[in-house]
Amino acid sequence: MNPKEFRKHMRQLQTPAEKSLWYALRAKRFQNHKFRRQHTIGPYTVDIFSPKSKLIIEVDGEIHNDISQEQYDAARDLYLKQLGYHTLRFENNEILECLECVLTAIEQHLSD
DSSP states (O other): OOHHHHHHHHHHTOOHHHHHHHHHHGGGTTTTOOOEEEEEETTEEEEEEETTTTEEEEEEOGGGGSHHHHHHHHHHHHHHHHTTOEEEEEEHHHHHHOHHHHHHHHHHHHHO
8 A cells, every 4th residue: 555545544544532632622723723534654644734833743542552652652653763853752641531631732742
């Protein structure tokens, strides 16, 4: 599957947490800041991306608790950090239980 098809596929498979967070961030709703969903950077596709602040937001489900996935995520985060990006990771339950807390964390990063 090419990157464009993969991004489209991933947009169709959004979890409730991803949908909730995306709704809060999309269309410059959050601090008039532009975010993209399922954006490709190098060999990786990130969940949510802010080009202006070079911020990547990852929404992690249960699969990210697997040791091999943790290793993949660490290598991926290192690669993206070397390119000057910063990654914030939130678990599905964090978003669903306290979206305002997640938005506050994002806001703090954007104001730094």
